[in-house]
Amino acid sequence: MLLTHIFLVLSLAISAWGYPSPAPHVRHESRHALPDGWTPIRRALHSTVLPLRIGLAQPNLAEIESLLLDISHPDSPNYGNHWSAAKVAETFRPSQEAIDAVYEWLASGGINASRIKLSKSHGWIEANTTVVEAENLLKTEYHVYRHFPSGAEHIACNMEYHLPEHVAQHVELVTPTLHFDIKIGESTGNLQKRSIRPESGAKLGPSSLGSLTTGSLQSIADDLENCDQRITPACLRALYKFTYVPVATHKNSIGIVEYTPNVYVPSDLDMFFTNFSASQVGERPQLVSIDGGAIQGAQSSFNDNGESNLDLQYAMSLVGKSQPVTLYQAGDFVEGASFNNLLDALDGSFCTFEGGDDPSQDSVYPDTAPGGFQGPEDCGTTKPAFIISTSYSYNEVDLTPAYTARQCAEYAKLGLMGVTVLYSSGDTGVAGRGNLCLFPNGTQSTSGKIFSPKFPSTCPFITSVGATQVSPGAKVTDPESACEQVIFSGGGFSNHFAMPEYQKSTVESFLAKFPPPYPKSIWNATGSRAYPDIAANGANFVVAVDGEFELVFGTSASTPVSAAIFSAVNDARLAIGKKSIGFLNPTIYASSFKGVFNDITNGTNQGCGTQGFTAVPGWDPVTGFGTPNFPKLLEKFLLLP
Template structure:
């Protein structure tokens, strides 16, 4: 493109003290004067006369945020301007002014998302912590590598990447690293650089200038700490192709433990009812007798044919805790004494990240974490268990107006950055997580980045398992984007690089649980390993609800397990809990056993599971009855009449491929290892 010079207009303020990055020596008091031009930072001498037409010149571009960057522009100008004393400054600054607003919006939300409200304006000195994901140099190659190491029959199957090998794929180019680091440092920020990640804490005033935005405090209607958020953020055009994401900025979300709103945790007193106690003491292999009054480890092991006992040596399983939840040692001991006497004496290790807690005397809710550790232990004993307790709040930086935690951090990023940096021998082989939220509540750049990080865990041999959620096809089913009706897939269960687990109930036969979330991602395309299974389902359901879901999206869940009336201990009390929060650790415990069995044969761990799972669909019991329900609407939108996902023969968006038959999975995963 060419620009023709005309009569100049004075824009002194553009190159005044607002110009940051490389400040003008004389504050550029007159942008059109030769003195003003000569005060601009430049990497080489500038000629004092122009003797011919100039077609391409170098100039310093000023962005809306004030950032200066070297760029080029094609310029044509009249001969009458050649001999004016200010012609050089005019040549350079007119294209500069024409591009002063050249910044790219990286992400935006149209308004305060549903369920959130403005609390107060941010003060300039409030602290905000940000994560910058730089563009990976070999992202496409990494995805192909992960597919290879995870697909049975591929030449690379099982050849997981070491920490060093993974970082060679995820590292940014030298140009990207230098460009992004220099941009941030120009604002007086001292960032921490780790591979493709840059992290820093700065003031709201600086963050607003850096990202051409405005942070303020918002709070979710469900409560919790206010969070610093904004509606959009931008970076200079020249940086946009070097940056994948900067968060938390537009990330309005409400992370929740996946506990059903239909079957909530219920305290039962100091001891279980006689019906539950009787099954604890029962000497029977009858699934109906063992599972009828309530679900225990013995019930699950009998139902799913789990008889294998692993070695604790060189094996590990872990679970994630968020929302200031933490498992309790005393409750695990009570659970072991009642249900898993052979596990008595085994404890768990806690790793605390980003302000995560391990307060054993608090009266705050700990039901989710207790459920995870108790059923992981009940299924996979004696494999060692680690709890990663990750806080959702940043380090305390008190101010007069905000004396509490600023709450600007993003717990998934904090956790994933930590665990991906661990040496190979410190990684868990299986990781279970029972938290999630509506996919639409997560900015696309964050969702894609987090999903990529789960892929990296799979590349290193970690099997990542998530509960699918407890809202059927959706709660209110109101879209944030168009304020229209839409089914609500969940995140991170919708990420194709994790294994999503739905819920079943009953045992003769198992049926889909009414709360079990599923559906189709709006962010991720349907992966090849499940394509034929999902298409078969879509061919049978007609078009009644077609406007409400993305038929080409990744199907959720992959598998299912029991999820109703789990017997747990919490804060010294016997309790009953239901939800996909129970299904995820149940399945994860079995995968931990399979990984341990493979190691006895000198085989690598399973790592990313999904291609292997779909290749071994006959090792799952198909659940073909029951349905999930939802879409109850809200004050502004009517409910979607009859909204549901039905369980059908084959894969379905309630129970996936079905529930595991451990003996069959063991025979495939570790041939020759006895189920004993």
């Protein structure tokens, strides 16, 4: 250790004399095309200061899947033996060798030690550099890019960057470089929803058919005859045989994530509860404010209130009055927030003050803008709920493989700690958000032909939820179909992640029995992560929004519904002294869990000028294994340790 630090001092001294040691560079990250809407407008000024952040390679990350399987697979003797946060941090703490290699490289590029900072977690190294210094270090060029639909500007490097070969092995990614993970909540839009009302433009919330007449709402609270036209909590309970009274609410927890400016309206909650769950009138979610997240009392618009109202009205009514629901409201009304800002609150090692985020892409607090949140950034301040439901997404192509891999690893760490993370699979079938599809060079357009998967649904360490429907004219007791009203269930195959071990036999069986009728040039047939994993109803939800009831569509609905059902499973396990179910996928893909979902065998998820994939017997990339059958799920999970 002493020799290492002596070597660093010598390296800094050599740098000060201007004799850096040359080293061969290798390409570390690249992209073939820019995200949709972005165009370079000028070279970045050489004097511009960049907060260069280097994410260090984490030891044992190559084994994270096997470590997660060890505590999540139903056949493992260690099932349910979840890790502590301290054990997770220690297992993946970067080595001193990695730290020294990066410090030496920065010093050789003329970066004085006073400008270099190591995060407390040892996961990130921050160096404040000028553009010209960063260009020399990374062998690249920086440009200013403009997003013309919104006018937003962003500094990024030109298509690729390089690292010395001996440094590259110790680095996962460097920011800001190629990443365009612009903050959720901006007008550019990062949600997977689309509008069906042409006059409203590009919407950031779930899709709505508009308000319902008062007459159409009379006596529908317990009406099961018209679930093909209006979904209510009673319809969902009938569809999934979901009857359960929580008994371990003091032990259990469920969290719904929302990103400002998407917020709920308290009066809308009461309007919904008055009609569908009278005992909950006046009930509110337990607010966990992340980086200034707050609730505005005024009604605003479907874009601002639709998502959060939908998520909370159905999650809260399904879990019932006795089970508190936590609301993770991320971001103030000026900056908003990103997925990384949420992870900051759940894991302090990811925070900006420790070098984890990129201020050009993620929100940074205190927010100095007028009306911005003036408090310190939330870092490791939030205990994760056992179930976390999120109804937002990116197009996978908009992010680099290294970026998605690092974020995906954070979800795996939550799984190690016994947390179930659910994400909606998207509403545009095999197409990306905005119905964008890909060309061979990686560019996006509505005229593209290559399927465009969604992230984080493509992360192997979350559970992706697709959408179904009660088809027009069908009864609530009839089999559901894949959703083909207004929206199409997102599904397909990742272009970033390999197929995880837990789903190989299932997906390979699907491909052998039901080979997709498309050339392999338009979908990734190379053995990649397939999604969704499960599904739930996502059509014709009756939701109170801004003082009116509307019919709402989307996997935004499917995800909180699934979260509520799995939260009940957790409650039953906790009540008899067992652990939470944690990472779901190894369990639901196991042969012992066959038949615990209602198989969906009708419908497609069209997009990119095709019918997309087809729902077939067993798992498929439209509805996964199908919709929950609560009694069967509960029975199986209660038999596990």
